[in-house]
Amino acid sequence: MTPGLSLSDARARVPRLVVAPADSKADRDLLLNLAARCERYTPLTALDEPHGLVLDIAGCAHLFGGEETMLQRIIADFSTWGFTARAAVAPTPDCARALARFSAGGVFTDNAEAAVARLPLAALEADEDAYFALHRAGFKTLGDLSARPTRLFAARFGNDFPYRLERLFGRADRRITPLRPPPERMVERHFLEPFSAREVLDAVIGDLLREAAYLLEQRGEGGRRFELSFFRADGHVRCLYVETLRPTRDEIFVARLFREKLDSLADPLDPGFGFDALRLAVPHAEKCDALQESFEGASQSDNERELSELLDRLTTRFGRSRVLRFMRGDAYEPERESCTAPVSAPPSEWPRPMAGEPPARPLTLFDPPQPVEVVALAPDGPPARFRWRRKTHDVLRAEGPERIAPDWRTQGMQAAERDYYRVEDVEGRRFWLFRHGLYERGEGTPRWFIHGLFA
């Protein structure tokens, strides 16, 4: 059976054929997964759709004992993962693709042109018209085509036809677009025997970090993001990262962050039958000069460094959404007057409160405001008594109303205004209440809410 066969033909040939609709998304996902697995060989891995992969192994082959050994190893790895693979090593991606698909595969680093010349016309992967035209003209192999002047083909089949031939013969190169841009700062370790012991893992991470620190120092940089890829012997890949607030190449500190990360994973790192490669990449780095410490400034910069390291550790352990700083919002509505953001955000400037006035805004805000039952002496007056969480509070002092109009950009023009009151009950507890909607508009019974607590 061959691709492109119609269903009835296929059924005629294999009566007990099992048929399933094509799922191109699943196919693509599988291919992506395989591509990620191939990142253990080289970081420059790309899809060669619909069902191929192309790896740029320039400068990597010697790590695996040469092209031939590397090719054998990749094919063997794929067969352990349950795939039959055919592969070819050639000077350019198109040349390798043609050789992998239309020959038995192998390494063609020196004799690529000759090997391509022997390939059948189908290796052109041209459309049917061009194929039959060439076939009828008596061309059998790609070598026959390359013997002719290219302008003849250009006139007949378009200008990119000669260019395609050039690429097939490895005379013109094409850039592949790797799935992940290659990190410039990258170190890795390969192991003959897979390992899974945590102590070994920690030691390897320490080694990689030391090496990366050296790399960064050479470049005069410090890393802000460190990514560690764990390649499992069975092909599974897991990637963990840590981030720092300041550029750093302190390998002990980053190693501690990774230990913290490994300890706090909700879905722990599963070594399976062991890891056979580890890669550390530093995709985000910034200029970082050697520490300059003056006598006077030493304590200041030390303090800042120590604090940012504490926040990095906490962020690694609890996650970015749980280690926060306060930011000024862009609106006057109480809900959006201030907000929180991960500590990596730049700090906000806060206005000084008005001297001689008690705090005008509560320490905490309820989100959303909670409904309360209120008795007011006058319908548009301050609350005199309210019930919240099944407890009745008698109001001793109150200030208000402070009318806060909703933001028409987010709430629309029809949203009701709020009249806020600062109130204190007889026991001395202070609350922030508001009446939703205005009494004088006759919008029915106004509803009351508690929005926050004052100290």
Add this chain to the structure above:
Amino acid sequence: MSRVKILSDLRLELARVALRHGVALEREPAFALGESEVDRFLGGGLNRAALHEVHASWADWSAAAGFGLALARRAAPTRPVLWARPDFLDEEAGRLNGVGLAEFGVDPALLSLVRGRDAQAVLRAGVEAARCKSLGAALIEIFGAPSVLNLTATLRLARAAEKSGVTLFLLRVGLEEEQTGPPPSAAVSRWRARACPSRALAANAPGFPRFEITLLRHRGGPAERSWRLEWLRDQGLFHQISKPDDAALPRALPSLPADGAIATLRRRAG
């Protein structure tokens, strides 16, 4: 120049540098609450490198938070502060409000917030913070009496604080002390905070925050005394209130209708 002279000159220079950076005051071993009898009672103030506890009933959460926050501001006026709180409190007492913190007299830019899933996570963050010398103070909020907060845990916090100099405040609300008695703890001082009516401003508006505090325990000194303190945000200190103000009695009110029928009341009222 004699060696002694050089040394004394250097010391002088160091002191000048420290003053210029405003750190001299923050290096003192104890901090005072302000203009109050409390400091005399404590023998000069509270220890900086130590763990202090503020207890409160659940209804007085805001008093405990306010008193603890003001103490942290006293202990570390210009240095960073970390606040660790469990998710549960965000829902029950509301989320911390940056503008409100600024209005209370704490610079939100100096405050980092760590939200823990449970008491254990909060304590863990607290221990990490207690070990960080560059922090001024840390507030650790715990609700109720989780089993992770035992004597060992408080010892660990207290030791870390002694070593690093970070002032730790353990805010414990919703503790049923009447039933079980105070839990064992390694804290140097323990306070209970209660809400306290403020001094009315013009037009009967609530005034500056006031707290009624009770010193339940203090290492190396007498305890079990109560004071009323007002937090003067502009000066950044506590002011003691000698006699309770004219607490206006609540006006007589109709009782709250059970079905929320306020419409009838409104008609009656005007």
